[in-house]
Amino acid sequence: MLIINCPYCGPRPELEFSYAGQAHVARPADPSATGDDEWTAYLYLRTNTRGVHAERWRHARGCARFFNALRDTTTDRFRRDLSER
Amino acid sequence: MTGQRTTRGGRIDRTRPVSFTFDGRGYQGFAGDTLASALLAHGVRLFGRSFKYHRPRGLLAAGTEEPNALVTVSRDAARRTPNVQATQVEIYEGLVAESQNRWPGLGFDLNAVNSFLSPLLTSGFYYKTFMWPRFAWHRWYEPVIRAAAGPAHAPRLPDPDRYAQRFAHCDVLVIGAGPAGLAAALAAAATGARVILCDEQAEPGGSLLDEPAGTINERPAALWIDEALVKLGAQPNVTLLRRTTAFGYFPHNMVGLVECLTDHLATPAAAAPRERIWQVRAREVVLATGAIERPLVFPGNDRPGVMLASAARSYLHRFGVRVGSRIAVLAGCDEAYAAALDLHEAGPVSPSWPTSAMRRWARARRRHGLLVCRSLNAPPCWPRPVGGESAA
């Protein structure tokens, strides 16, 4: 069970969180003008990084807020200094 | 090797005899005995049968590293626990234990016929055959192999016991309450840190329990343990968990512990949970798990009568049991000297010679240029090279 640093509540146990996948996946501004490949990339393609991964968590059973964090997927260690609201 | 109880010594309580049964036969031990030590004291040498060839098996160790002496312990029809190490079972009044993986009995096991088939049953033999006809693996061969495998029976009735779980948080988790673990816990607790100290044994002390003559800071080992426990017990920031095994080290310093609460009691309270799982989150984890002796490799090293030298000391000093009257000491580390001396002091070590198999092994090793030592009967019981070879 990971310890995850919620930027609002501080370090808390993983049981309180929901994982929300890769961070910074932006929805195309105008879907109707977006080509199939770009739309597919938005919906399905993920970096699946082996290394430092920018990801989103939601403190679902805590303050309920989403936030971003950096975690090394080869060690599961968070870069605590860099989690942001 | 036929064990016997010494007249004094050991950490057992000789004023409190405890009766139990093994394979239906009644025995008596003392409070503080394990099933292994109590049976050994009665001269029992045969504790089990090997997995494949059903060869006879005795005690190799005195602790949790015991590979042979697996037994089934039952409190009642629903509370049968298979595959328990006899070295880890604390005896209580009325304990019922049975040997496993034998038919009709431990002494005479018809399955030992497998031993004669050993040239056929080489490792991985099942990958090389049983392929014809196509359907036969699942219908014919596999059921026979499955029935033969598995050393014990799973319980047949629903388990009526309760089990508990809890989370815990600490600054320092110390795993193992031997000399290193106790020292680490004392040092951490002195700083005001919250400390959890756990040990799989009923009694903290670890290897010191096998070293009554040892000293720490010029204090006798037993006294040092007692003082350490008093000091730790007086501090509210310390939790000492006995009979508690750390079983897994999970991400971010989460350690799983299992605490045995009632298996050592003759009459546990009805509401008492049998075990408690602890999910401990520790800022720092100290692994003070000690060392276990590696067995030496020679033909027949798995037969009853061959035991780790450290185990022989443990039986002597913790349980007041001499593991035999004629003892050959053969070890790969300096533990051999201490073991030989201790065992000798507990009653003269008879002139002991390696068995013919060991002699053959020793000759073969010498041909390869390895140093071979044997224990001698004359005190000081100091090994010296065989055949004039130099120890240098």
Add this chain to the structure above:
Amino acid sequence: MADATIRRIVGLPTAAWLESPLPATRFILRGAPGARAAAGEGFGLSLPETACRAATDGNRAALWLGPDEQLLLAPDGEVEPIAASLARALQGHAYSLVDVSHRQVGIGIHGPRAEWLLESQCPLPLNLRDFPVGMCTRTVFGKAEIVVWRPAEQVFRLEVWRSFATYVAELLREVDRESIA
């Protein structure tokens, strides 16, 4: 709703250290910091700005649950006056105010073993250093989501959604049985 009725519906167990259900008037207030300040005036108690802290005044309490979410607690039966007063104070602010009085059940745990009872199934450290008096948060107990608040050293108050209340209370009692043994 009368106390006895709630007890019958959720079938909560009772114990000397367990007080439940704790009837109350409950509101969830959501809104920006401006709304929080205004609501404080309407509620008669300045709402906590520090994360995971509760503010109390007399028999009213406000619990910080999130940066834009507060749980307001008041004695049973005060829904209408509080709602009206908050509506007046919050005029002009963007906010949401939901009466959750009957959505959840209050469970009080007190005594020297309260911390030990809760730590069995709650993954948070609840010792006084990590969870001081006045701290509150949403978290989990076993499989259930709860709000836990420590109003005094040996007193915890849980707010549990109604359908989980029996589960939480029974689980607490199960843990209690460990200590009897």
Add this chain to the structure above:
Amino acid sequence: MQKYSAWALLREAFGGQRGWQSQWRRASPAPEYDAIIIGGGGHGLAAAYYLAAEHGITRTAVLEKSWIGGGSTGRNTTIVRSNYLFDESARLYDHALDLWQDLAQVLNYNVMYSPRGVMMLAHGVHDVQVLKRHVHANRCNGVTNEWLSPEEAKAFCPPLNIEPNIRYPVLGAALQRRGGTARHDAVAWGYARAADALGVDIVENCEVTGIRRDASGAVAAVETSRGLIKSRRIGVSAAGFSSVVIGLAGVRLPIESFPLQALVSEPVKPVVPCVVMSGSIHAYISQSDKGELVIGAGTDAYTSYTQRGALHVNSHTLAAICELFPTLRRMRMLRNWAGTVDVTTDRSPIIGKTPVPGLYVNCGWGTGGFKATPGAGHLLAWTMAHDEPHPIVAPFNIERFRDGRLIDEAAAAAVAH
């Protein structure tokens, strides 16, 4: 290849066991191959075997970064079944199941395929509806599957608790009798031995660090920890690390990698006769021939390559197992481990060509790749040999995500991942 049989065993018994040959050579990589498979798990070794055996492409190498069968092949719970919902899946998984039937004879290696039945439990009305739908859909596709009442389920698996008042009551079960288990190591070793006998080089401790492409964009070579190896035909079968390997060629996959844990108990005499799975509570159990109870847990919530997971995931699974099998509560777990699983959005695999000419992929099997080992290898080999997708795997292309032709098997995956 030395023939394995009862007779060979007997001969060696009298000959002092000196006549056994090593099962495969420890090959060093040659400078060039007609085909390279990246990943020496069951899938990759099977692909190499079928390339050599059925397509005559014997100048093939399998490049494995550690030891063969040490990844997901050695970490799974060995379940074989084909009770998936959609037509495309039915063909894919039943193709594999057909190959399992006589795999031991084909490879001359006893892979211990044991059709002991796979039972999937329904704990609620929704489960009942979903599983009955599966039974009907399977039967329409000629895939064996049948519906059992709770009493029939208990008759098939006696230790199962079907009391109505438990936390996860059993309301019925779908049973695929043809499903079962196989011995995972034997599958990898059997394919390795058979492929080696046909001339395939199995190169262990050889990590691929780059994929080179020529001016036309087609693959030309792989850079490895053991040097550059040329080939114009490269198949990637690197479960868990598919994104990483295929990313070396600049291709992105709709895949995320999660930890998946499993456990085995101490060995006991036969007590669980079949495979029992419960998709809605993330638990499944079977018993190995050695007597260990083999238990699969759920995936952890987050992507990770660490091959380890959290205790609470196992605890959840074991709590469910103890509820369903109350006689097993006193059993103790001996080992616990995790693997890394590639998960696609629709929980179906990707097999076929990639946008890079000469580069083929077999990935995205999620938690259920073992069952498909012979089929996936067979179909990847066909696809690589013909440079066009085999008709069975054609729907499982990468483009299905762009084209909106997803094959959503989440309900059949048995673990919510």
